[in-house]
Amino acid sequence: MRPVASGVSATSRTGSSSEIDVSVHFDLVRLYQVLAVAGLLLAVTLLVLWAPWQSTSMVQAGVTRTTVSLPEKFRLALDYSGSSVGISPDGRTIAFVAFNPDSVSQGIFIRPMSSYDSRFLVRTDYTGILFSQDGQWIYYNAAGGITKISVTGGAPIVVSASAAFTGLCRGIGDDLYIGKGMNGGISTIRAGSNNVEPLIQPDTSLGEVSLRHPSFIPKANALLFTIKYGSTATFDEADIGVLDLETGIRKKVLTGGTQARYIPTGHIVYLRGGSFFVVPFDESSLEVTGAPKELFPGGMMLPESGTGNFDVADDGTLVHAPGGPAPLQRQTIEWLTTSGKTIPLLATPRGYSVARVSPDGSRLAIQINAANNDIWIYDTRREMWIRITFGGGNNGGPIWGPDGKTVAYYGPAGLLSRRADGSGDTRLIRAFDRFTGNAWGFSPDGKYLVYSRRRDSNWDLWALPMDDPQAEFPVVQTSFAEFNAKISPDGKWIAYGSTEVGTAVTYAAPFPRGEGRWQISKGRSKGHWWSRDGKDIYYIGDDDKLYAVPIQAGRSIDPGSPRLITDQTPLGLSNLWDFDLDPARMRWLVIRAAPNEELPSHINVIAGWFNELTGDSRK
DSSP states (O other): OOOOOTTOOHHHHTSOHHHHHHHHHHHHHHHHHHHHHHHHHHHHHHHHHHOTTHHHHHHHHTOEEEEEEOSTTOEEOOOTTSOSEEEOTTSOEEEEEEEETTTTEEEEEEEETTOSOOEEEEEOSOOOEEEOTTSSEEEEEETTEEEEEETTOOOOEEEETTOOOSOEEEOSTTOEEEEOSTTOOEEEEOTTOOOOEEEEOOOGGGTEEEEEEEEEETTTTEEEEEEEETTOSSGGGOEEEEEETTTOOEEEEEESOEEEEEETTTEEEEEETTEEEEEEEETTTTEEOSOOEEEEEOSOOOTTTOOOOEEEOTTSOEEEOOSSSOOOOOEEEEEEETTSOEEEEEEEEEOEEEEEEOTTSSEEEEEEOSSSOEEEEEETTTTEEEEOOOOSSOOEEEEEOTTSSEEEEEETTEEEEEETTSOSOOEEEEOOOTTTEEEEEEOTTSSEEEEEEEETTEEEEEEEETTOGGGOEEEEOOSSOEEEEEEOTTSSEEEEEEOTTSSOEEEEEESSSOOSOEEOSSSOEEEEEEOTTSSEEEEEETTSOEEEEEEEESSSEEEOOOEEEESOOGGGOTTEEEEEEETTTTEEEEEEEOSOOOOOSEEEEEETHHHHHHHHHHO
């Protein structure tokens, strides 16, 4: 007996057989139609699942691009230390370093991916940020050392006070690897330790002067790094090497590029010019297995240091600074009088970084930044340039000799000196770098050079006899930091800064033996200088005004009350780069950032980027 079709009326049940046959026929047609449609849908589904183009179409659907805006009026900060953007390994929190040009304030902000708002975390004058493996801490560069702070806030904790870096990465657990200085190699800091252990050094026989920007490859227990040579004009000419941490064997794996990062998809991602590049990489053999491919602009690589600004989370989220290469450090130099008048001096923008006035005020010793920094002398009367260093690594931090005939500076070998007219040979004064000894200046008779020498987390003042540099001796030693030392014109006293009261204060002490001291500044001091006749010590107070303290010196100092000289100081400039005081003419030498150098006000975020990277590599 056939079943009764739905929708057939009661009268049909008792009707003729022909009526029943017609009804059943229509029901069978509907059944065949349903089966046909179902079969078609199944076929389409199988086709989609099997199709050779499936991987590309599906991975593209898993990629999301968006931007994160910085707080109002803030711009992304950039410098040599390391990336100004970071993301926690789980991809849930973004961190960035930003500055406000109006208030001249800079610090680290964090932005949870679940929030619309960014939160200020801590002030820092440097970039180079890195999340801990658990995402609960952020490491960063702070005054020449590594510090960390909880993402919830609180007091910063010093990890290592002697670990200024050019690139920072995690190893196993929270072991850290750092590029050690502008002319150094790669070092490591084990978790729970503050000891900086050298790992590899540049191979000078190959012309290498710096190894920087390390990146750990977990499964291979290896380290990628950037190689800079003495001949490197731009970091497009740098190379990328790899170190096997088990065997200690290192080799070059890529020519041309910087800031390499291994990605779990089996690739190395790096920066060249203004773009990201990707190349297949076998982590078992530590070899490149294909040709590099350009991806898209971004990362804002700094031409002077090869520092890229990006980070990648374990979940495949990429965060990076937008745009191509970062603007070259373009500055101008001008005089600023105590009445507030500006007098252009070097108006054509260049990479001016440090400038110091000669004793007679007629010349400037200037550090000009590039992939390898050099020292130049500019004669303000003749409007002529003399170059006194020629590559071979970074040269910087010029200091005039007391007679104006020589300039001391830091080079790859240590503290060096050269005649200011460019003649003669280079002399090695002392084999230390700026992270272990910071030179300030000479005594008026040229017999001594005074410098800050690192001791644990602080700095002491030492004097180095120029006729016997190995006979150096301490001048001021305390449990605090002493710095910015300047010897009086008669050579009998030394003015210096100290953190004894918790902030920088100017003191004076006898020289060469600093027995006894007198406080000069009334509270915080932001810089100090001797007057040309030695009867006053000038200092910039916490209110950014310039004061003079009269000095009556005999066997002791009897400092008078500070008197206001001017409220026109460079510290009121929002785009200040560096400055020096010319006491003979009472005017400031000011390096200012050139106009129209707009830095990013947002960060690019690509979620699911590993999918896109894999899809791109199959095309």
